[in-house]
Amino acid sequence: MSIRLSATAFALALLAGCAAPPPRTGTPVAVALPPKASAPAATATPADDNLNATVWTQTAIEHDLIYLQTYRDARQRLLAALQDKRWDALPQDDRVAPVKGLKPAVVLDIDETVLDNSPYQARLIRSGGEFNEADWAAWCKEEKARALPGAVEFTQFAASHGIAVIYISNRARDLDQATLANLRKVGLPVSGPDAFLGLGTFVKGCEQIGTEKGCRRQLISRHYRVLMQFGDQIGDFVDVPANIPRGRASAVAPYLSWIGTRWFVLPNPTYGSWEPALFNNDWQAPREERRRLKIGALRQQ
Numbered sequence: 649m650s651i652r653l654s655a656t657a658f659a660l661a662l663l664a665g666c667a668a669p670p671p672r673t674g675t676p677v678a679v680a681l682p683p684k685a686s687a688p689a690a691t692a693t694p695a696d697d698n699l700n701a702t703v704w705t706q707t708a709i710e711h712d713l714i715y716l717q718t719y720r721d722a723r724q725r726l727l728a729a730l731q732d733k734r735w736d737a738l739p740q741d742d743r744v745a746p747v748k749g750l751k752p753a754v755v756l757d758i759d760e761t762v763l764d765n766s767p768y769q770a771r772l773i774r775s776g777g778e779f780n781e782a783d784w785a786a787w788c789k790e791e792k793a794r795a796l797p798g799a800v801e802f803t804q805f806a807a808s809h810g811i812a813v814i815y816i817s818n819r820a821r822d823l824d825q826a827t828l829a830n831l832r833k834v835g836l837p838v839s840g841p842d843a844f845l846g847l848g849t850f851v852k853g854c855e856q857i858g859t860e861k862g863c864r865r866q867l868i869s870r871h872y873r874v875l876m877q878f879g880d881q882i883g884d885f886v887d888v889p890a891n892i893p894r895g896r897a898s899a900v901a902p903y904l905s906w907i908g909t910r911w912f913v914l915p916n917p918t919y920g921s922w923e924p925a926l927f928n929n930d931w932q933a934p935r936e937e938r939r940r941l942k943i944g945a946l947r948q949q
């Protein structure tokens with residue numbers, strides 16, 4: 649997770665009261681109404697950009713069901729993809745060697761794709777802090793991230809059919825050992841150190857651009873036919889030369905028919921490249937300015 653997080657001033661204004669459910673019959677029912685809430689002072693309870701996203705990730709059953717649904721669907725499609733020798737899930741620019749005769753693989757991102765790092769987000773909300781590499785590395789070294797629903801079953805199924813399971817992650821390479829240990833602890837298959845391609849992986853003949861994963865996909869393409877890719881960021885699937893909303897849409901436009909067949913996209917409302925795309929990727933801008941631009945991106949119609 650190299651993508652920096654949103655501003656996290658503490659606490660969301662809580663709703664004043666919940667609506668009582670309607671009675672089942674026409675019988676009048678006395679409902680105790682909450683005291684009338686006065687309008688909150690503008691600065692009394694600063695909004696936290698990440699509270700709803702993180703608490704949804706951690707508590708909403710819908711979150712878990714989306715992961716389960718995605719991995720189950722992929723599993724049902726996997727053997728057909730294996731049998732179709734022309735089937736490949738790498739974008740055209742990253743397929744640098746012909747697929748014929750190559751071993752099959754699936755390629756997965758790690759954070760918020762197979763491992764759940766929402767406790768790290770929760771800590772930031774509690775502390776009022778923002779993402780920083782030192783805290784993030786410390787969390788990774790705890791090796792306590794849980795597996796996301798369906799991920800273990802899917803990857804074990806793939807491995808049991810002779811399909812290599814390869815992780816491309818923007819975790820720094822000095823987190824290799826902790827990351828591999830965490831993956832193993834939760835039951836995700838790790839065939840060896842080569843199964844993890846972290847940020848900083850050198851790929852001969854390919855110029856690394858920022859945190860883009862294209863070079864690592866090219867490296868994989870020399871050895872594997874990729875049946876499926878999984879991620880919570882579009883950069884997990886294809887390079888994104890222009891991280892602005894229109895550029896992001898353009899990057900995936902040629903591959904829309906692959907969504908749900910070769911590319912499986914998972915939800916991450918807590919952080920991601922979608923966020924800096926709204927403030928021109930300028931993390932140096934003050935929190936309030938970033939927030940102002942995000943609010944400006946809201947559609948009201």
Ligand SMILES: [Mg+2]
Pocket residue numbers: 757758759760761879880881
């Ligand atoms: Mg991720």
